[in-house]
Amino acid sequence: MQQPNPTETPRIRFPTNRIRRKIVRGTLFVILAAGLLYLSTLLFPNWRCMIADVQIAIAAPYQDCWKECTSWTDRPCSGYSSCYNKNIECTADGTIIPGGGSCQGCCFSCKVVCDNPTPAPQPPAISGSLSCSEWGAGGWCVGTESLDLTASDPQGKNVLISGDINGTPFACPSQASPAACSVPLPEGGGAANFLATSETGLTDSGSQDWQRDSVLPTVTGSLTGASGDNGWFISSVELSASVTETGSGLSAFETSLDGVDWTPYAAPLVFGNGTYTVRFHASDIAGNI
DSSP states (O other): OOOOOTTSOOOOOOOHHHHHHHHHHHHHHHHHHHHHHHHHHHHSOOHHHHHHHHHHHHHTTTSEEEEEEEEEESSOOGGGGGGTGGGEEEOTTOOEEETSOOOSOEEEEEEEEEEOOOOOOOOOEEEEEEEESSBOSTTOBOSOEEEEEEEEOTTOOEEEEEEEETTEEEEOOOEESSEEEEEEOOSEEEEEEEEEEETTSOEEEEEEEEEEOOOOOEEEEEEESOBOSTTOBSSOEEEEEEEEOOSSOEEEEEEEETTOOOEEOOSOEEEOSSOOOEEEEEEETTSOO
């Protein structure tokens, strides 16, 4: 066996081919990663600006919206510049003016700004209903009756309620929305017109028909004949009757003799000797008796 020479310098062998391959693969990976990053900047703008685009698309039908840059650099940055530079203008001193032309640079973040125009004021709304203490026939009120009015304004402004009852004007104090007002109705019938006027100057109106008759028909009678003693007549007697109706109109005027069935009264009644009990019955269209 050959013995090593102590005076000889030992040699170290390196796997040079394997190291070269690793260096080449690492270099290619770095180049590929850089290429992909650069390509992504060309194809995909800043994600915040992409979100801004979506927000603008959603809001566009309802209001005027645009993008503003919140982080800008005048250095070229490929795809990022497409995020914003179409909406800016660069001056000689580098000042950026929104709304201008195009210049080199990029925006790293955007925000959405919307112009919310003041909506046009909406008119008030008014409605009316009848309130009656006692209802009769055919939609007639035979008690006390009032027109109850309510009005509201979409903006919450004060509302003035006014109108007229068969041409006689009325007005309620101005009130904060919603406003309410109750107007007494007189005997008879007709149309009640009402109007709501808002502080905005806009109005709404309506009308309500009413019928009220709280007065009963009045029946009067008289006897004609020769009078005797103690309330007796010594001759034939004629009984005449009449009815007064000033409201809804007379519906029926009837008489009953000695409790017999009611029959319409048409002419005076004539009586001979004897005693008699006569009743009269009058009713109006509203149901008053």
